[in-house]
Amino acid sequence: xxxxxxxxxxxxxxxxxxxxxxxxxxxxxxxxxxxxxxxxxxxxxxxxxxxxxxxxxxxxxxxxxxxxxxxxxxxxxxxxxxxxxxxxxxxxxxxxxxxxxxxxxxxxxxxxxxxxxxxxxxxxxxxxxxxxxxxxxxxxxxxxxxxxxxxxxxxxxxxxxxxxxxxxxxxxxxxxxxxxxxxxxxxxxxxxxxxxxxxxxxxxxxxxxxxxxxxxxxxxxxxxxxxxxxxxxxxxxxxxxxxxxxxxxxxxxxxxxxxxxxxxxxxxxxxxxxxxxxxxxxxxxxxxxxxxxxxxxxxxxxxxxxxxxxxxxxxxxxxxxxxxxxxxxxxxxxxxxxxxxxxxxxxxxxxxxxxxxxxxxxxxxxxxxxxxxxxxxxxxxxxxxxxxxxxxxxxxxxxxxxxxxxxxxxxxxxxxxxxxxxxxxxxxxxxxx
Amino acid sequence: xxxxxxxxxxxxxxxxxxxxxxxxxxxxxxxxxxxxxxxxxxxxxxxxxxxxxxxxxxxxxxxxxxxxxxxxxxxxxxxxxxxxxxxxxxxxxxxxxxxxxxxxxxxxxxxxxxxxxxxxxxxxxxxxxxxxxxxxxxxxxxxxxxxxxxxxxxxxxxxxxxxxxxxxxxxxxxxxxxxx
Numbered sequence: 341x342x343x344x345x346x347x348x349x350x351x352x353x354x355x356x357x358x359x360x361x362x363x364x365x366x367x368x369x370x371x372x373x374x375x376x377x378x379x380x381x382x383x384x385x386x387x388x389x390x391x392x393x394x395x396x397x398x399x400x401x402x403x404x405x406x407x408x409x410x411x412x413x414x415x416x417x418x419x420x421x422x423x424x425x426x427x428x429x430x431x432x433x434x435x436x437x438x439x440x441x442x443x444x445x446x447x448x449x450x451x452x453x454x455x456x457x458x459x460x461x462x463x464x465x466x467x468x469x470x471x472x473x474x475x476x477x478x479x480x481x482x483x484x485x486x487x488x489x490x491x492x493x494x495x496x497x498x499x500x501x502x503x504x505x506x507x508x509x510x511x512x513x514x515x516x517x518x519x520x521x522x523x524x525x526x527x528x529x530x531x532x533x534x535x536x537x538x539x540x541x542x543x544x545x546x547x548x549x550x551x552x553x554x555x556x557x558x559x560x561x562x563x564x565x566x567x568x569x570x571x572x573x574x575x576x577x578x579x580x581x582x583x584x585x586x587x588x589x590x591x592x593x594x595x596x597x598x599x600x601x602x603x604x605x606x607x608x609x610x611x612x613x614x615x616x617x618x619x620x621x622x623x624x625x626x627x628x629x630x631x632x633x634x635x636x637x638x639x640x641x642x643x644x645x646x647x648x649x650x651x652x653x654x655x656x657x658x659x660x661x662x663x664x665x666x667x668x669x670x671x672x673x674x675x676x677x678x679x680x681x682x683x684x685x686x687x688x689x690x691x692x693x694x695x696x697x698x699x700x701x702x703x704x705x706x707x708x709x710x711x712x713x714x715x716x717x718x719x720x721x722x723x724x725x726x727x728x729x730x731x732x733x734x735x736x737x738x739x740x741x742x743x744x745x746x747x748x749x750x751x752x753x754x755x756x757x758x759x760x761x762x763x764x765x766x767x768x769x770x771x772x773x
Numbered sequence: 774x775x776x777x778x779x780x781x782x783x784x785x786x787x788x789x790x791x792x793x794x795x796x797x798x799x800x801x802x803x804x805x806x807x808x809x810x811x812x813x814x815x816x817x818x819x820x821x822x823x824x825x826x827x828x829x830x831x832x833x834x835x836x837x838x839x840x841x842x843x844x845x846x847x848x849x850x851x852x853x854x855x856x857x858x859x860x861x862x863x864x865x866x867x868x869x870x871x872x873x874x875x876x877x878x879x880x881x882x883x884x885x886x887x888x889x890x891x892x893x894x895x896x897x898x899x900x901x902x903x904x905x906x907x908x909x910x911x912x913x914x915x916x917x918x919x920x921x922x923x924x925x926x927x928x929x930x931x932x933x934x935x936x937x938x939x940x941x942x943x944x945x946x947x948x949x950x951x952x953x
Contacts, residue, residue, distance in 0.1 A: 634873070641870050644862065 358753035361603035368746035375739035382732035389726030399726030407737030417585025418443030423546035568713035591695035619685030659721030670701035785945035807928035837887025842880035
């Protein structure tokens with residue numbers, strides 16, 4: 341009784357306008373502009389690099405993989421977080437549901453990005469370039485170890501398997517993306533009495549979905565990035581990407597939520613409590629990320645085996661030590677120390693800054709993962725025009741992705757109305773008062 | 774020190790946390806500074822309402838954690854490099870990657886212990902005696918379902934009759950005088 345009275349007296353009303361505010365179109369236009377500028381820069385750098393060392397377009401493609409992994413992380417990671425939220429519940433997730441759905445439904449663009457990978461497979465993967473490993477070894481293109489590994493891993497590392505496994509993964513992600521977004525919209529057209537049905541229904545889709553996701557992301561990350569170095573293997577590799585996706589998706593979602601809160605409906609909906617919760621969750625991913633990355637390093641370092649350690653030596657020696665140190669600082673030290681602060685997590689502007697920096701750190705980490713796979717760069721970090729592609733191509737690809745995301749965000753109201761948590765979000769900040 | 778005598782303060786009981794927070798906010802606005810809220814579970818808003826100063830527990834935790842991590846790292850370094858160097862398959866005796874894990878664990882351990890004991894040290898627990906337990910209503914429900922605001926006699930504004938009237942104006946369930 342008292343509670344009823346309390347709600348009626350103190351709760352804020354649901355904002356009248358639930359759609360995405362008009363400035364989202366401005367974001368889209370700005371993103372498109374950035375995309376076009378960086379495409380131009382990437383093309384120029386490609387020519388410059390080609391003239392310099394003949395690797396300009398190779399670097400373009402390597403940087404393309406970085407852009408692919410980054411946007412793939414947003415699209416499929418967003419889908420994973422959406423499913424986690426359907427299973428775990430929580431007000432933080434209700435807040436993010438529509439942005440996450442918009443991220444999820446950008447999958448077609450990621451698929452387009454991936455097609456480039458298939459078309460230029462031979463430039464990126466030595467197992468695709470030298471199907472006949474023995475003669476490639478004789479001609480001196482690859483080492484004996486690489487030749488051995490190409491032969492041994494042939495059942496998995498061949499263009500046919502690469503294409504079809506990836507297509508299968510896309511089909512699965514597409515299926516989940518379609519189900520989750522369609523059902524999310526359908527739920528809103530029905531009354532509150534259907535809530536128990538929807539909670540169960542979405543749980544039943546999401547639970548197995550998370551398991552399937554962890555398998556598909558392992559396959560995708562092994563095929564798209566890890567197999568650039570045929571000699572190396574690590575069982576935690578897929579998990580590293582999984583955690584990385586949680587890291588970048590939460591960072592991006594916080595940026596979006598805070599930016600949206602300049603206008604209704606997020607002005608009302610984004611309370612400090614939930615923002616603080618999101619900050620804490622992000623902090624957990626920062627910790628989990630370094631835990632897995634350092635765990636992998638420590639195990640391989642301790643083992644010190646010739647078939648494993650080279651992967652790290654390629655990425656530490658010859659100047660790469662600087663990059664891995666920066667990676668550690670950007671990826672863990674900075675977000676960790678800053679996100680420890682309670683005040684920072686409750687401050688919109690500063691939290692946004694940290695999240696932007698975290699996405700930058702993800703890109704640095706991907707650069708460190710991708711570039712040393714190639715003979716010209718392993719244990720030899722050196723400047724070339726081509727290496728600047730890593731700053732041009734991923735920015736362009738992410739900018740186009742952001743533009744697409746903004747378009748998706750405009751397609752439906754920003755709040756799921758048919759959810760029992762909504763009333764709680766509309767309560768005043770001081771829930772007890 | 775001789776035992777203190779006289780009035781400790783006036784204790785007002787409220788039915789809901791919301792009522793308590795509103796009353797506390799009002800009292801703080803009206804210039805009361807020696808006042809405190811007592812609730813069965815933590816209510817951050819109550820602390821905000823009376824503007825409790827920031828405590829030093831985070832600083833104690835940080836220092837404890839850093840000292841713990843440094844101590845363990847130093848211990849490992851001392852053992853492996855100076856006290857008992859062993860050649861493990863040609864690895865350097867100063868193998869910092871392997872030292873990080875225990876050092877990290879000690880950081881967490883000492884941060885946790887510092888937080889817990891720093892909290893106890895700074896909030897004065899365990900206290901063997903507190904005058905508020907002289908109030909029957911406090912004894913019977915302060916840890917279950919009653920919410921209290923106490924205006925302390927140390928406040929320069931305090932006057933037994935006027936303050937009681939003031940508290941009653943905040944619409945509590947009851948107002949009690951508490952003796953030392």
